[in-house]
Amino acid sequence: RKEVEQDPGPFNVPEGATVAFNCTYSNSASQSFFWYRQDCRKEPKLLMSVYSSGNEDGRFTAQLNRASQYISLLIRDSKLSDSATYLCVVNKGRDNYGQNFVFGPGTRLSVLP
């Protein structure tokens, strides 16, 4: 089993749709969690950190369920510019010992006009 698994995708949705991405991780000691987006042939860019209480940034909402080892990302009112690959990232390192970021394989999103 992979350490971080994501919906296989691709997701093709019309503009304005709501889309949800799911991610599970295997290391229960993981301490921090993130969503990154990566455009074709570009570097990953931080979308948002994920907290147990859930957090929202405009049209994006991230949730973390530590008991189920599950992370989600919800995009509302999707735009053409949201088309990208979304990467779930889990840090299994421990504070003061260093970070060990484990990336999921990514889920590709295409928002269609």
Add this chain to the structure above:
Amino acid sequence: DAGVTQSPTHLIKTRGQQVTLRCSPKSGHDTVSWYQQALGQGPQFIFQYYEEEERQRGNFPDRFSGHQFPNYSSELNVNALLLGDSALYLCASSLGLAGNEQFFGPGTRLTVL
């Protein structure tokens, strides 16, 4: 505010050769991580440097080695190149060893013939 920079942008090598990739972290960051990203996959963690020491390492052979300089910049060295080493090599910087966000450079695309 200078972001993460990497050089060179592209590199072509032949099997058995050695390569050195370079990275300068984002201003104010002191920690550098290196990743290998094969086509269609998420980045794979190679190692992380802090205070000029390797603090965390992923599942990569000893052919992959690195260094961090007093100005926080870093090098990734790969010896005895294999065809399978062809990938995008990404450098990411962050602050300290806690689970803070990492910011990525544009990457170096290595092709091994």
